[in-house]
Protein backbone atom coordinates (compact mmCIF):
# COMPACT_ATOMS: atom_id res chain seq x y z
CA UNK A 1 0.00 0.00 0.00
CA UNK A 2 1.58 3.29 -1.04
CA UNK A 3 -0.72 5.46 1.00
CA UNK A 4 -1.71 5.37 4.64
CA UNK A 5 -5.35 4.45 4.84
CA UNK A 6 -7.31 6.38 7.42
CA UNK A 7 -8.75 3.86 9.75
CA UNK A 8 -10.73 3.89 12.97
CA UNK A 9 -9.22 2.74 16.21
CA UNK A 10 -11.94 0.83 17.98
CA UNK A 11 -12.76 2.28 21.40
CA UNK A 12 -12.25 -1.26 22.63
CA UNK A 13 -8.56 -0.97 21.86
CA UNK A 14 -8.28 1.80 24.45
CA UNK A 15 -8.68 1.62 28.20
CA UNK A 16 -11.74 3.42 29.48
CA UNK A 17 -9.55 6.08 31.01
CA UNK A 18 -7.86 6.63 27.67
CA UNK A 19 -11.23 6.91 25.94
CA UNK A 20 -12.31 9.59 28.39
CA UNK A 21 -9.03 11.44 27.90
CA UNK A 22 -8.64 11.15 24.18
CA UNK A 23 -12.13 11.44 22.69
CA UNK A 24 -13.89 14.70 22.09
CA UNK A 25 -17.23 12.91 22.17
CA UNK A 26 -17.64 9.44 23.55
CA UNK A 27 -20.85 7.41 23.84
CA UNK A 28 -21.42 4.37 26.02
CA UNK A 29 -24.48 2.11 25.83
CA UNK A 30 -26.59 4.77 24.21
CA UNK A 31 -30.12 3.67 23.37
CA UNK A 32 -32.77 5.84 21.75
CA UNK A 33 -36.31 4.53 21.59
CA UNK A 34 -39.35 6.10 20.00
CA UNK A 35 -42.55 4.59 21.44
CA UNK A 36 -40.69 1.38 22.18
CA UNK A 37 -39.02 1.25 18.75
CA UNK A 38 -35.26 1.09 19.15
CA UNK A 39 -33.84 3.57 16.64
CA UNK A 40 -30.33 3.62 18.07
CA UNK A 41 -28.37 1.11 20.12
CA UNK A 42 -24.70 2.07 20.32
CA UNK A 43 -22.43 0.24 22.73
CA UNK A 44 -19.30 2.34 22.13
CA UNK A 45 -18.62 5.27 19.85
CA UNK A 46 -15.72 7.69 20.08
CA UNK A 47 -14.54 10.57 17.97
CA UNK A 48 -11.14 12.17 18.46
CA UNK A 49 -10.45 15.90 18.50
CA UNK A 50 -10.22 17.19 14.91
CA UNK A 51 -11.16 13.82 13.43
CA UNK A 52 -13.28 13.62 10.30
CA UNK A 53 -15.64 10.63 10.36
CA UNK A 54 -18.22 9.61 7.82
CA UNK A 55 -21.32 7.74 8.93
CA UNK A 56 -23.00 5.60 6.30
CA UNK A 57 -25.83 3.10 6.34
CA UNK A 58 -29.21 2.35 4.75
CA UNK A 59 -32.26 4.57 5.20
CA UNK A 60 -33.56 4.35 8.73
CA UNK A 61 -30.24 3.01 10.08
CA UNK A 62 -30.15 5.69 12.78
CA UNK A 63 -27.59 8.10 11.29
CA UNK A 64 -29.58 11.26 11.89
CA UNK A 65 -30.64 9.99 15.32
CA UNK A 66 -26.96 9.52 16.20
CA UNK A 67 -26.32 13.19 15.38
CA UNK A 68 -29.50 14.21 17.21
CA UNK A 69 -28.38 12.44 20.34
CA UNK A 70 -24.89 13.96 20.15
CA UNK A 71 -26.26 17.45 19.54
CA UNK A 72 -28.79 17.12 22.36
CA UNK A 73 -31.79 17.45 20.04
CA UNK A 74 -33.00 13.99 21.03
CA UNK A 75 -32.55 12.73 24.59
CA UNK A 76 -31.12 9.23 24.96
CA UNK A 77 -33.48 6.71 26.52
CA UNK A 78 -30.47 5.41 28.39
CA UNK A 79 -26.68 5.49 28.28
CA UNK A 80 -23.82 7.86 28.88
CA UNK A 81 -22.43 10.68 26.83
CA UNK A 82 -19.04 12.26 27.48
CA UNK A 83 -17.81 15.57 26.07
CA UNK A 84 -14.09 16.19 26.57
CA UNK A 85 -14.12 13.45 29.19
CA UNK A 86 -16.94 14.99 31.19
CA UNK A 87 -20.22 13.17 31.53
CA UNK A 88 -23.10 15.12 30.13
CA UNK A 89 -26.55 15.14 31.55
CA UNK A 90 -29.22 15.38 28.86
CA UNK A 91 -28.36 18.82 27.61
CA UNK A 92 -30.68 20.74 25.34
CA UNK A 93 -29.39 21.49 21.85
CA UNK A 94 -28.80 25.16 22.70
CA UNK A 95 -26.68 24.13 25.68
CA UNK A 96 -24.74 21.71 23.47
CA UNK A 97 -24.23 24.48 20.93
CA UNK A 98 -22.72 26.62 23.69
CA UNK A 99 -20.40 23.75 24.56
CA UNK A 100 -19.13 23.77 21.00
CA UNK A 101 -21.28 21.63 18.73
CA UNK A 102 -22.38 23.05 15.39
CA UNK A 103 -25.14 21.29 13.55
CA UNK A 104 -25.94 21.48 9.88
CA UNK A 105 -29.33 20.16 8.93
CA UNK A 106 -30.45 18.54 5.69
CA UNK A 107 -32.36 21.70 4.72
CA UNK A 108 -30.42 24.97 4.84
CA UNK A 109 -31.50 27.48 7.47
CA UNK A 110 -30.31 30.57 5.66
CA UNK A 111 -32.40 33.76 5.66
CA UNK A 112 -33.55 34.31 2.06
CA UNK A 113 -34.04 38.05 2.20
CA UNK A 114 -30.67 38.76 3.81
CA UNK A 115 -27.46 38.95 1.83
CA UNK A 116 -24.67 36.40 2.18
CA UNK A 117 -22.74 38.84 4.35
CA UNK A 118 -25.75 39.66 6.56
CA UNK A 119 -26.42 35.97 7.11
CA UNK A 120 -22.82 35.60 8.25
CA UNK A 121 -23.16 38.60 10.58
CA UNK A 122 -26.23 37.03 12.08
CA UNK A 123 -24.26 33.86 12.75
CA UNK A 124 -21.52 35.67 14.67
CA UNK A 125 -21.26 34.38 18.22
CA UNK A 126 -23.19 36.70 20.52
CA UNK A 127 -25.50 37.95 17.76
CA UNK A 128 -29.06 36.99 18.47
CA UNK A 129 -31.20 39.42 16.53
CA UNK A 130 -31.34 40.68 12.98
CA UNK A 131 -31.41 44.28 14.25
CA UNK A 132 -27.94 43.86 15.74
CA UNK A 133 -26.51 43.14 12.31
CA UNK A 134 -28.59 45.78 10.58
CA UNK A 135 -27.30 48.37 13.04
CA UNK A 136 -23.79 47.62 11.81
CA UNK A 137 -22.33 46.33 15.03
CA UNK A 138 -19.83 44.07 13.27
CA UNK A 139 -16.26 45.10 14.10
CA UNK A 140 -13.15 44.94 11.92
CA UNK A 141 -11.92 41.59 13.26
CA UNK A 142 -15.32 40.01 12.72
CA UNK A 143 -15.49 41.50 9.23
CA UNK A 144 -12.08 40.02 8.35
CA UNK A 145 -13.08 36.66 9.69
CA UNK A 146 -16.32 36.63 7.71
CA UNK A 147 -14.51 37.52 4.49
CA UNK A 148 -11.77 34.97 5.09
CA UNK A 149 -14.32 32.19 5.52
CA UNK A 150 -16.38 33.30 2.50
CA UNK A 151 -13.20 33.35 0.45
CA UNK A 152 -12.62 29.65 1.15
CA UNK A 153 -15.87 28.72 -0.55
CA UNK A 154 -15.62 31.32 -3.32
CA UNK A 155 -18.54 33.31 -1.96
CA UNK A 156 -16.73 36.63 -1.51
CA UNK A 157 -17.98 37.85 -4.88
CA UNK A 158 -21.56 37.14 -3.78
CA UNK A 159 -21.30 38.85 -0.39
CA UNK A 160 -23.99 41.43 -1.18
CA UNK A 161 -26.30 39.06 -3.02
CA UNK A 162 -29.57 38.24 -1.23
CA UNK A 163 -29.30 34.57 -0.46
CA UNK A 164 -32.50 33.69 -2.30
CA UNK A 165 -30.45 34.09 -5.50
CA UNK A 166 -27.83 31.53 -4.47
CA UNK A 167 -27.66 28.07 -5.99
CA UNK A 168 -28.46 25.12 -3.75
CA UNK A 169 -24.76 24.35 -3.46
CA UNK A 170 -23.88 27.92 -2.52
CA UNK A 171 -26.56 27.89 0.17
CA UNK A 172 -25.16 24.65 1.59
CA UNK A 173 -21.68 26.21 1.66
CA UNK A 174 -23.02 29.40 3.24
CA UNK A 175 -24.70 27.42 5.97
CA UNK A 176 -21.49 25.59 6.74
CA UNK A 177 -19.63 28.92 6.79
CA UNK A 178 -22.18 30.26 9.28
CA UNK A 179 -21.48 27.30 11.55
CA UNK A 180 -17.70 27.64 11.27
CA UNK A 181 -17.93 31.26 12.37
CA UNK A 182 -18.81 30.16 15.88
CA UNK A 183 -15.60 28.05 15.94
CA UNK A 184 -17.29 24.82 17.08
CA UNK A 185 -15.16 21.89 18.27
CA UNK A 186 -17.54 19.50 16.54
CA UNK A 187 -19.46 19.93 13.31
CA UNK A 188 -22.34 17.59 12.52
CA UNK A 189 -23.13 17.63 8.82
CA UNK A 190 -26.12 15.68 7.53
CA UNK A 191 -25.94 14.79 3.81
CA UNK A 192 -24.03 17.86 2.60
CA UNK A 193 -23.77 16.61 -0.98
CA UNK A 194 -27.48 15.91 -1.43
CA UNK A 195 -28.80 17.78 -4.45
CA UNK A 196 -25.45 19.31 -5.39
CA UNK A 197 -24.03 19.41 -8.91
CA UNK A 198 -20.77 17.51 -9.51
CA UNK A 199 -18.79 20.72 -9.32
CA UNK A 200 -20.50 21.81 -6.10
CA UNK A 201 -19.93 18.36 -4.64
CA UNK A 202 -16.20 18.71 -5.29
CA UNK A 203 -16.15 22.12 -3.60
CA UNK A 204 -18.03 20.74 -0.60
CA UNK A 205 -15.56 17.86 -0.28
CA UNK A 206 -12.65 20.31 -0.51
CA UNK A 207 -14.18 22.47 2.20
CA UNK A 208 -14.72 19.54 4.56
CA UNK A 209 -11.18 18.32 3.93
CA UNK A 210 -9.85 21.76 4.67
CA UNK A 211 -11.86 21.95 7.89
CA UNK A 212 -10.49 18.63 9.05
CA UNK A 213 -7.79 19.42 11.54
CA UNK A 214 -9.57 22.53 12.80
CA UNK A 215 -12.79 20.91 13.97
CA UNK A 216 -13.95 17.37 14.59
CA UNK A 217 -16.53 16.59 11.93
CA UNK A 218 -19.18 13.92 11.54
CA UNK A 219 -20.52 13.71 8.00
CA UNK A 220 -23.55 11.60 7.17
CA UNK A 221 -23.56 10.74 3.51
CA UNK A 222 -25.07 8.36 0.97
CA UNK A 223 -22.97 9.38 -2.01
CA UNK A 224 -20.15 6.81 -2.01
CA UNK A 225 -18.03 8.74 -4.47
CA UNK A 226 -18.15 11.69 -2.10
CA UNK A 227 -17.30 9.46 0.87
CA UNK A 228 -14.30 8.11 -1.02
CA UNK A 229 -13.10 11.65 -1.69
CA UNK A 230 -13.24 12.48 2.02
CA UNK A 231 -10.77 9.65 2.56
CA UNK A 232 -11.50 9.33 6.25
CA UNK A 233 -12.65 6.80 8.81
CA UNK A 234 -16.10 5.34 8.22
CA UNK A 235 -18.69 4.10 10.71
CA UNK A 236 -21.40 1.86 9.26
CA UNK A 237 -24.75 1.92 11.02
CA UNK A 238 -27.37 -0.74 10.45
CA UNK A 239 -30.67 -1.05 12.30
CA UNK A 240 -29.43 1.35 14.96
CA UNK A 241 -26.21 -0.51 15.66
CA UNK A 242 -22.62 0.01 14.60
CA UNK A 243 -22.01 -2.78 12.11
CA UNK A 244 -18.34 -1.99 11.57
CA UNK A 245 -15.82 0.84 11.50
CA UNK A 246 -12.69 1.29 9.41
CA UNK A 247 -11.30 2.86 6.28
CA UNK A 248 -13.61 3.04 3.26
CA UNK A 249 -11.57 0.22 1.73
CA UNK A 250 -11.97 -2.02 4.78
CA UNK A 251 -15.65 -1.25 5.04
CA UNK A 252 -16.28 -1.91 1.34
CA UNK A 253 -14.68 -5.33 1.62
CA UNK A 254 -16.78 -6.32 4.61
CA UNK A 255 -19.32 -8.88 3.34
CA UNK A 256 -21.87 -7.87 5.97
CA UNK A 257 -21.75 -4.26 4.78
CA UNK A 258 -22.04 -5.28 1.14
CA UNK A 259 -25.05 -7.44 1.98
CA UNK A 260 -26.79 -4.83 4.14
CA UNK A 261 -26.01 -1.68 2.23
CA UNK A 262 -23.51 -1.37 -0.57
CA UNK A 263 -24.63 -4.33 -2.61
CA UNK A 264 -28.21 -3.20 -2.97
Ligand SMILES: Nc1ncnc2c1ncn2[C@@H]1O[C@H](COP(=O)(O)OP(=O)(O)OP(=O)(O)O)[C@@H](O)[C@H]1O
Pocket residue numbers: 034039057058059060061062063064065066
Ligand atom coordinates in the same frame (compact mmCIF):
# COMPACT_ATOMS: atom_id res chain seq x y z
N1 LIG B 1 -39.01 11.37 16.06
C1 LIG B 1 -39.16 10.09 15.70
N2 LIG B 1 -40.24 9.38 16.08
C2 LIG B 1 -40.40 8.08 15.73
N3 LIG B 1 -39.50 7.39 15.00
C3 LIG B 1 -38.40 8.04 14.58
C4 LIG B 1 -38.17 9.42 14.91
N4 LIG B 1 -36.98 9.77 14.36
C5 LIG B 1 -36.50 8.69 13.72
N5 LIG B 1 -37.35 7.66 13.87
C6 LIG B 1 -37.14 6.30 13.31
O1 LIG B 1 -35.86 5.87 13.75
C7 LIG B 1 -35.19 5.16 12.71
C8 LIG B 1 -33.87 5.84 12.42
O2 LIG B 1 -34.12 7.06 11.78
P1 LIG B 1 -32.99 8.04 11.27
O3 LIG B 1 -33.68 9.26 10.78
O4 LIG B 1 -31.98 8.22 12.34
O5 LIG B 1 -32.36 7.22 10.07
P2 LIG B 1 -31.26 7.66 9.00
O6 LIG B 1 -30.19 6.63 9.05
O7 LIG B 1 -30.88 9.08 9.22
O8 LIG B 1 -32.07 7.47 7.63
P3 LIG B 1 -31.99 8.33 6.25
O9 LIG B 1 -30.83 7.78 5.49
O10 LIG B 1 -33.29 7.98 5.60
O11 LIG B 1 -31.87 9.78 6.58
C9 LIG B 1 -36.14 5.12 11.53
O12 LIG B 1 -36.82 3.90 11.56
C10 LIG B 1 -37.07 6.29 11.79
O13 LIG B 1 -38.33 6.05 11.24
Ligand SMILES: [Mg+2]
Pocket residue numbers: 063064065
Ligand atom coordinates in the same frame (compact mmCIF):
# COMPACT_ATOMS: atom_id res chain seq x y z
MG1 LIG C 1 -31.08 10.85 8.07
